[in-house]
Amino acid sequence: MELGDAAALLLAACAACLMVFWEWKRRQRTSKLPPGPTFLELLGYLLQAWNKGVLQILWKVREKYGPVFMANFGMRQVVFFCDSDSVREALVDQGEEFSGRARMDSVDRFFxxxxxxxxxxxxxxxxxxxxxxxxxxxGMGKKSIEERIQEESQYLVEEMGKNKGSPFDPSLAITHSIANIICSIVFGNRFDYKDQNFLNLMGSINNLFLDMSKISTLFYEMFPRIMPYIPGPHNQAHKHYKALHDFILERMRINQQSLDPSCPRDFIDSFLVRMEEEKQNPQSEFSTRNLVDTAIQLFFGGTETTSSTLRFGLLLLMKYPEVQDKVHEEIDHVIGRTHSPAMNDRGRMPYTNAVIHEIQRLANILPIGVPHKVTCDTHFRGYLLPKDTDVYMILGILLQDPKYFKDPKSFHPEHFLDEEGHFKRNDSFLPFGTGKRVCLGKSLALMELFLMLTTILQRFTLKSPKEPQEIDLTPKVNELGIVPPNYELYALPREEGLHDSA
Incomplete structure (x- = not known):
């Protein structure tokens, strides 16, 4: 054995001994934390994650250690909740203790x-x-925002109709339509789908979500001091954030020039008014920095997740044309062909409502959720979670839990229907989280999904250039975030002339 090889072997042995010793010391210090994989075991799981995806690895760990377990991410101890009972106990029953937001190094470098x-x-x-x-x-949850979504839905179907029955990729049109809803709230206006500034903004949002969804982001969380020096998509994200930051900052400056405090036009105006009101308050959090970053987070959260869900939904409806046919029938019976769909129709459309919930369940856009942390030393199920312990609610496992979903891997709207065909809720359906940190845009997203999907299916029959059995649902990215695959479709106009139902 050469001297260099011997030195490398000795170094590896010393490193292994140190890891084992550190692991033993950690176990001694944290005996009141939930059980979980050792450092070496976790490393093995992470290596598998490159091929199998993070969610599949978490399923394996849950099978071994139960629905509540602990693992070490670098120097941080992280607790995972992987069933609806533990998530509700934490976020609802002990909502104040679990209301903190965990530090995410991959995101916090921006915000x-x-x-x-x-x-x-x-x-x-x-x-x-x-x-x-x-x-x-x-207008969130009110009639005014419903009218904006109805209007934007018409722009969307007009854009889809321009293809005259030729196959096209619907991704851009869907993303632009969803983004325009949040634009109307944050900026006070919508953008033309061809507007170059709007296109640049959409490109930044899409690329940021794509880069942050990849497995390299998980390794960034574990090794934040090393990963900035390793090439990869995690290091491309900053330029996309910078583009969003500059766009919002410029919009803020434009608003400032024409601001009327007595009549705020949008979210930015309202924030600027509050900034002026509290400028003498040293405890105020209403600053330019918080305005820009809040607007970015609202815009990002209000665009990519909903548009990805809708894109995934159209693909599912082409793969399962019998489901699409039933939705068409319900639309014809309840709404007809001439009236725009409205939210008060949803209560009379249990099958369509079930289909939308099943689309959300299978799309599963944020399977790992956004992490929480405990705000104080917290007792939970006999464990003691020290203050600032990171807590991940694995929503993707909740959405595929066989205890609550009979056939969790399949597209099965009956998961949300009772034996008489009435819509039924499911306790494990928590795509928006729950408790004090529940998604701010939950009601908006639900309105968008219902109104846009029913407007599209009121106007068109969707067909794929491929046979249904050949349609591949494999996501483009299936890691920390799920990005639907690229695809094309035919939007075939449905026959005119059917009367509205009474």
């Missing part, structure tokens, strides 16, 4: 704890109250 989604403590409370009330003022 540094600013913005409503990533903030903690008093900053989060101020921004959350303001954002929720302002979104309500601009």
């Amino acid at each position: 540094h704890g600013h913005g409503v989604v990533m903030a903690n403590g008093e900053r989060w409370k101020q921004l959350r109250r303001f954002s929720a009330s302002t979104l309500r003022n601009f």
